[in-house]
Structures are given as structure tokens and as C-alpha cells.
Amino acid sequence: MRIAVPNKGRLHEPTIDLLERAGLHLVDGADRKLYAETVDPDVTVLFVRAADIPEYVADGAADVGVTGLDMQRESGTDLVDLLDLGFGRCRLVLAAPEDDAVESVADLEGGTVATEFPRVTRRFFEERGVAVDVAEVSGATELTPHVDIADAIVDITSTGTTLRMNRLGIVEEVMESSVRLFARSDAVGDEKVEQVRTALESVLAASGKRYLMMNVPEDRLEAVEGVIPGLGGPTVMDIAGEGMLAVHVVVDERDVFETIAKLREQGASGILVTEIERLVE
Numbered sequence: 001m002r003i004a005v006p007n008k009g010r011l012h013e014p015t016i017d018l019l020e021r022a023g024l025h026l027v028d029g030a031d032r033k034l035y036a037e038t039v040d041p042d043v044t045v046l047f048v049r050a051a052d053i054p055e056y057v058a059d060g061a062a063d064v065g066v067t068g069l070d071m072q073r074e075s076g077t078d079l080v081d082l083l084d085l086g087f088g089r090c091r092l093v094l095a096a097p098e099d100d101a102v103e104s105v106a107d108l109e110g111g112t113v114a115t116e117f118p119r120v121t122r123r124f125f126e127e128r129g130v131a132v133d134v135a136e137v138s139g140a141t142e143l144t145p146h147v148d149i150a151d152a153i154v155d156i157t158s159t160g161t162t163l164r165m166n167r168l169g170i171v172e173e174v175m176e177s178s179v180r181l182f183a184r185s186d187a188v189g190d191e192k193v194e195q196v197r198t199a200l201e202s203v204l205a206a207s208g209k210r211y212l213m214m215n216v217p218e219d220r221l222e223a224v225e226g227v228i229p230g231l232g233g234p235t236v237m238d239i240a241g242e243g244m245l246a247v248h249v250v251v252d253e254r255d256v257f258e259t260i261a262k263l264r265e266q267g268a269s270g271i272l273v274t275e276i277e278r279l280v281e
Contacts, residue, residue: 001192004062007033007047011179014087015066019045021277022199042192054079054182063187064196070156070177074117079182082197086204088179089158092117094124095168096152097145105172108132114141114150121154124174142166202278208253209279212260213272216245220267227262229255250276 005019006012016026019038026045027037036045048056053065054075064082070092072079094113096102105128115121118136125132135150142162144150154174157163163170181200187193216224221236224247228234234249247268251259260271 001042001064001190001196002035002044002046002062003196004046004048004053004056004065004067006050006053006067009050011050011066011068011088015085015179018085018087018200018203021203022196023278024196024199043196051075057182057184060184063190064181064183064193066179066181068177069180070117070120070175072180072182073175074119076119078185080185080188081180082183082188082193083181083201083204085179085181085200086207088177090156090177091158092120092154092174092177093157093163094152094154094171094174095142095157095163096171098167098169100145100151102152102171105130107171108152111151112149113152113154114144115154116141116156117154120174124154142168198280199278202280205281206276206279209250209276210253210256211248211250211274211276212256212263213246213248213270213274214263214268215239215270216247216266216268218243218245221245221247223266224263224268227259227266229259250279 005015019026024043025039027039034047038045046056046062050067051071053067054072054077056062057065057079058077066085068088069081094105102108105125109130110132112133112135113121114135114137116137118134121134135144137144141153141155143166144153145168146166152171153168160170181197183193225234228249229251234247237246239246256273263271
């Protein structure tokens with residue numbers, strides 16, 4: 001099975017890190033420019049431009065691909081969104097110069113909109129019933145309204161800082177995007193594809209979680225259970241001949257500090273907190 005991943009840019013390192021944490025360690029990946037084997041002999045990683053990944057998957061060059069939802073929508077490919085990987089979050093927005101009279105989508109009727117996402121932009125305006133000319137550009141989109149190339153732009157933003165620096169105000173959000181795991185419809189359900197999806201999902205499920213282990217007197221178990229904000233009930237095991245129980249539970253990282261204080265108040269001792277690499281639910 002082949003997985004297409006971004007070959008560079010802001011999505012490359014997080015994607016490789018996620019694969020590594022999921023157990024798909026790359027073999028000599030740093031020495032290869034086009035592909036890398038993994039510790040699973042049945043899985044190969046292809047390094048591809050993020051914008052080209054949907055086509056690689058759709059055409060069968062790869063079975064699954066990791067790229068942004070915005071890239072997939074712009075490609076026009078018919079792929080299955082298997083999993084939101086939770087990073088690379090951004091918005092595709094319609095923006096216009098702050099000192100112009102553009103306050104709504106309708107105000108751009110008959111105007112020109114510059115973008116690196118012509119397919120998504122045309123669909124957006126068609127759905128709104130507003131006729132515009134779409135000018136495809138390959139960079140510096142935010143400058144086009146200031147040099148009379150366009151009346152507005154459709155561009156990616158994460159924080160809005162670049163837009164504000166170029167005196168552009170957001171008129172409306174076109175779509176939200178994040179990095180996803182995509183597959184062709186005929187690959188969905190394949191055993192290896194499902195293994196990869198499950199492995200990645202297990203890393204995401206473990207994010208922000210901690211594993212607590214503690215000793216609890218038998219007569220304090222109910223009180224301890226009452227203060228544990230866990231995923232379901234805790235795992236309870238006898239400690240032979242000690243009148244004590246070993247209690248294990250998964251909790252949100254943000255709850256650990258307060259939970260430990262409450263556990264000690266209820267008689268828990270020997271509390272150990274560890275990170276969780278993967279959580280298969």
C-alpha cells in the first residue's frame with residue numbers, strides 16, 4: 001500500500017511525526033526524495049506536493065493520501081474523507097480592501113476575484129448566484145486588490161494577520177480546512193487501509209490524555225471512583241494480601257492536577273501519571 005504525504009512545507013513535519021507515532025517508522029526516509037519504505041513491508045510512503053496528492057490518490061498512484069481538505073476540494077477529485085488528522089487548521093475566506101464598499105458577497109457582482117483556488121471560488125459564487133470573473137494567481141494574492149488586478153480575493157488564513165497587514169477585511173468565510181486522510185472509494189475497507197486509519201486514529205485519541213495508576217484501600221474504592229473523570233469506569237485489580245486495590249484510569253491531561261489532589265484526599269497513594277502514545281477505542 002502506498003501513502004502519499006506532503007513532501008515539504010508546513011504540513012510535512014507534522015505528517016511524518018504522526019506516522020512515526022502511529023508506528024509507521026520510515027526506513028532511510030531522510031535519504032530519499034521520492035519515497036521511503038516503512039517498518040511495515042506492505043506500506044510505502046510517497047513524497048508529493050500537497051496540492052497534487054488528491055490526483056495521486058484518484059489516479060491510483062497512491063492508495064491513501066494526507067493533505068488539506070482545501071486541496072482536495074480544489075482538485076475536484078471524488079475521494080473519501082477517512083479521518084480528520086487535527087492539524088493544519090485554517091480558513092479559506094473572501095476578503096476585500098478595508099476602505100472599499102464591499103460588505104457582502106452580492107457587492108462583488110460583475111467584479112473580479114483573485115485566488116489560488118479557482119475551482120472552490122467559482123463554486124462558492126455560483127452557489128450564491130453572484131457572477132464574478134475569477135483570476136487565478138500563483139502567489140501574493142493579497143496584493144492584487146491594491147494593484148487593480150482584482151476587487152477581492154479568496155485566500156487561506158490561519159490568524160488573519162497577513163490580511164490585516166495588507167488592509168484587507170474578511171467579507172465571508174468560504175470554507176474551513178484541516179489535514180485529512182483521504183482514500184479512493186475502492187480502497188475503503190481494504191484491510192491495510194483500515195490498519196493505517198486505526199493506527200493514526202489511536203494517536204489522535206491519545207492526544208491530551210494521561211494514564212493514572214494508584215493504590216487504593218478497598219474501603220475507599222467507591223469514594224475514589226466518585227472523583228475520577230475517566231473514560232468509562234476505572235480498571236480495578238486486587239493486590240494480594242494487602243487490603244489494597246490497584247486502580248488504573250485514563251483522564252484528560254487538563255484534569256490531572258485537580259484529580260490528583262482529590263484522589264489523595266480520598267486515600268489514594270502511589271499515584272503514577274504517564275503519557276499515552278496510542279489509544280485504541
